[in-house]
Amino acid sequence: MNNKNILLEVRNLSAEVAGIEILKGINLVVKVGEVHALMGPNGSGKSTFAKVLAGHIDYTVTGGEVLYQGKNLLEMAPEERSRAGVFLAFQYPIEIPGVSNSAFLRLAYNTLQAARGREELDPLEFDDFIREKIKLVEMDPSFLDRSVNQGFSGGEKKRNEIVQMAVLEPKLAVLDETDSGLDIDALKVVANGVNHLIRPDNAIILVTHYQRLLNYIVPDYVHVIEGGQIVKTGGKELALELEKRGYDWVRAEFDAARAAA
Amino acid sequence: MELVNTGAKDRYLENLLRGQPPAGSHGWLNQIRAAATERANALTVPTTRDEEWRFTDPSPLLKFSFQPARGAQRLAQADIQRFVIPEASSDRLVFIDGIYAAELSTHCGNEHGILVTSLAQGLSSHGEILQQHLARNADFDNDVFCALNTSFLRDGALVIINKNVAYPAPIHLLFIATKPETAVYPRSLVVAGPGSRCALIEEYISLAENVYFNNAVTEVVVGENARVQHTKLQQESRAAFHIANCAVALAREANYISDTVTLGARFSRHNLHVLQTAEGTHCVLDGLALISGRQLADTHTYMDHAKPGGNSRQLHKCIVDDAAHAVFSGKVLVREGAQLTDSAQSSRNLLLSDKAHVDTKPQLEIFADDVKCAHGATVGQLDAEEVFYLRSRGLDDQGARSLLTYAFAAEIIDKIPVASLARQLRHTVMEKTQLREST
Ligand SMILES: Nc1ncnc2c1ncn2[C@@H]1O[C@H](COP(=O)(O)OP(=O)(O)OP(=O)(O)O)[C@@H](O)[C@H]1O
Numbered sequence: 090m091n092n093k094n095i096l097l098e099v100r101n102l103s104a105e106v107a108g109i110e111i112l113k114g115i116n117l118v119v120k121v122g123e124v125h126a127l128m129g130p131n132g133s134g135k136s137t138f139a140k141v142l143a144g145h146i147d148y149t150v151t152g153g154e155v156l157y158q159g160k161n162l163l164e165m166a167p168e169e170r171s172r173a174g175v176f177l178a179f180q181y182p183i184e185i186p187g188v189s190n191s192a193f194l195r196l197a198y199n200t201l202q203a204a205r206g207r208e209e210l211d212p213l214e215f216d217d218f219i220r221e222k223i224k225l226v227e228m229d230p231s232f233l234d235r236s237v238n239q240g241f242s243g244g245e246k247k248r249n250e251i252v253q254m255a256v257l258e259p260k261l262a263v264l265d266e267t268d269s270g271l272d273i274d275a276l277k278v279v280a281n282g283v284n285h286l287i288r289p290d291n292a293i294i295l296v297t298h299y300q301r302l303l304n305y306i307v308p309d310y311v312h313v314i315e316g317g318q319i320v321k322t323g324g325k326e327l328a329l330e331l332e333k334r335g336y337d338w339v340r341a342e343f344d345a346a347r348a349a350a
Numbered sequence: 351m352e353l354v355n356t357g358a359k360d361r362y363l364e365n366l367l368r369g370q371p372p373a374g375s376h377g378w379l380n381q382i383r384a385a386a387t388e389r390a391n392a393l394t395v396p397t398t399r400d401e402e403w404r405f406t407d408p409s410p411l412l413k414f415s416f417q418p419a420r421g422a423q424r425l426a427q428a429d430i431q432r433f434v435i436p437e438a439s440s441d442r443l444v445f446i447d448g449i450y451a452a453e454l455s456t457h458c459g460n461e462h463g464i465l466v467t468s469l470a471q472g473l474s475s476h477g478e479i480l481q482q483h484l485a486r487n488a489d490f491d492n493d494v495f496c497a498l499n500t501s502f503l504r505d506g507a508l509v510i511i512n513k514n515v516a517y518p519a520p521i522h523l524l525f526i527a528t529k530p531e532t533a534v535y536p537r538s539l540v541v542a543g544p545g546s547r548c549a550l551i552e553e554y555i556s557l558a559e560n561v562y563f564n565n566a567v568t569e570v571v572v573g574e575n576a577r578v579q580h581t582k583l584q585q586e587s588r589a590a591f592h593i594a595n596c597a598v599a600l601a602r603e604a605n606y607i608s609d610t611v612t613l614g615a616r617f618s619r620h621n622l623h624v625l626q627t628a629e630g631t632h633c634v635l636d637g638l639a640l641i642s643g644r645q646l647a648d649t650h651t652y653m654d655h656a657k658p659g660g661n662s663r664q665l666h667k668c669i670v671d672d673a674a675h676a677v678f679s680g681k682v683l684v685r686e687g688a689q690l691t692d693s694a695q696s697s698r699n700l701l702l703s704d705k706a707h708v709d710t711k712p713q714l715e716i717f718a719d720d721v722k723c724a725h726g727a728t729v730g731q732l733d734a735e736e737v738f739y740l741r742s743r744g745l746d747d748q749g750a751r752s753l754l755t756y757a758f759a760a761e762i763i764d765k766i767p768v769a770s771l772a773r774q775l776r777h778t779v780m781e782k783t784q785l786r787e788s789t
């Protein structure tokens with residue numbers, strides 16, 4: 090496959106953590122301009138997949154490959170992936186006491202600018218820049234002065250992840266349950282923010298448990314991951330069906346198909 | 351040890367004691383000095399067999415033969431310009447190898463209800479106050495280094511804040527080391543009158559990476575309802591020895607806020623002893639030691655709640671890289687009858703390498719029943735999840751680690767009330783956390 094529209098190509102990826110195999114042969118192709126939803130029961134490997142893409146050292150790839158913009162993603166250090174445009178919005182964002190949110194955002198932004206050979210912003214310039222960005226998710230400016238995520242509520246942390254996404258303007262964003270923890274209004278606001286960040290030249294993988302988010306951010310594909318494999322792929326209507334019927338039938342179908350093959 | 355035919359029991363001390371300045375014209379002070387000399391003769395350099403020196407072996411000191419500074423090195427204003435703290439430029443006492451440098455010192459506050467001058471000067475003009483406080487707080491009976499310093503006592507820094515004067519600008523006591531192989535005995539006395547307020551910066555720096563021995567004693571007397579904010583900054587040469595005793599006496603409702611930042615010296619020991627002499631005092635004893643290479647930094651604090659209703663808060667942090675060794679011993683004594691004491695102590699330590707080492711020893715001794723005392727200690731490395739989070743945002747591994755280390759230090763530095771000093775320290779810490787030395 091040599092399509093220049095292909096941003097990410099995951100081939101038969103397996104990975105383990107703490108000696109336990111979690112991912113057991115994931116296949117996925119993401120093209121620019123696409124939104125993919127990744128759904129599946131608790132513990133099925135969604136976050137593991139996301140962390141493998143981001144390069145977390147606890148997760149060891151035991152097989153398969155991942156090409157990002159045609160290059161071997163798995164060879165890249167986490168920061169190289171980030172600078173190349175891969176972004177993970179964490180399911181559980183990390184608190185960093187003592188580092189102010191604005192200083193952190195500026196450092197991340199300037200590191201990226203430098204890597205891309207573009208001009209860095211001084212604190213004053215960045216202040217203007219970031220104040221615009223936080224409007225996207227209606228975050229209060231007071232959160233800029235607080236330590237990164239420290240004492241933030243669940244929903245505030247998720248908003249902060251999307252602020253980071255807005256600052257870093259990734260090519261491939263993996264949003265791991267960004268919707269969980271958000272109240273009904275916040276969900277609309279954050280989804281709207283994410284929609285503003287979708288461009289024809291980037292792509293998004295949305296990990297979610299709820300069809301609700303997909304009303305706001307409409308996916309091109311919905312994948313079901315179970316037991317570390319993608320067991321079904323469909324269009325946006327699949328999410329509605331899952332909402333109604335749960336996951337058991339998907340698994341049954343998958344097993345039946347495999348037995349037949 | 352074999353005793354030679356001299357007054358001193360300890361040969362090493364005998365050698366150090368040789369260079370004592372002659373007696374002065376104040377009989378009471380001569381008496382104190384004589385008593386201190388006697389104690390220095392009777393005591394010996396501690397070893398790790400002494401409980402208070404269990405983790406810190408002073409024997410490296412014994413490998414050097416230090417002499418008192420002979421004659422003052424002359425420095426120009428330009429030489430010290432980089433040490434000038436803008437907020438504190440109106441009141442500054444400068445000592446070069448322990449010798450008062452009048453031409454580099456400033457005393458703008460002397461017309462505004464404070465006195466900032468040399469001890470020698472103060473002895474003639476304020477003899478009575480000095481006689482009341484000098485060498486009355488820092489115990490030289492049992493501490494050999496304090497005895498040595500006191501036996502050399504002739505000059506030093508003097509700060510007196512008159513009753514009810516709230517002096518707005520920080521006062522800078524700047525001790526500059528210039529000469530190798532010298533033993534220097536910095537001495538400071540601060541007397542804050544009732545209801546007064548002041549901020550002190552006590553700073554030790556060096557112009558060259560020399561081996562020398564700074565043996566400092568500082569006494570701070572905080573009057574009733576007075577408030578003293580004391581920042582000590584130790585940035586000695588990385589080849590130097592720094593042993594300091596700071597003794598603080600708190601009167602009724604007195605406030606004492608101390609930040610001790612330890613960055614320099616190959617060997618440093620800071621003893622901070624706070625005595626609550628009356629009810630209802632407030633005390634904050636914060637500290638940061640940031641060391642690397644083969645540095646050793648020992649902080650011993652002793653909060654003596656001798657009277658009821660005192661509260662004390664303490665956060666001490668050590669960041670230890672390479673093969674450096676940090677020691678923290680925090681004793682809190684709540685004496686019988688010191689009811690309603692409220693004390694909390696926390697020792698937090700960050701090890702940046704496999705060879706880095708920290709000994710932390712909180713010590714609570716409580717002899718009253720209606721008190722609230724808490725203490726805790728943690729020793730750890732940088733959190734791997736935090737490092738990954740930062741790297742996933744584009745920071746490289748080293749950048750992520752130094753940012754997290756910096757953040758750990760910043761909690762203490764951000765408490766320093768002098769903005770330019772805090773800024774400078776943030777910068778220094780930033781640089782140091784990026785700097786990896788081979789061991
Ligand atoms: N660091 C780890 N150590 C041990 N087990 C782990 C670790 N990380 C993940 N696992 C295990 O791997 C499996 C997959 O976890 P993962 O977080 O990927 O699930 P998930 O699909 O994201 O679930 P959820 O919907 O609950 O977020 C789980 O059984 C989990 O316990």
Ligand SMILES: [Mg+2]
Nearest residue numbers: 135136137180
């Ligand atoms: Mg998950």
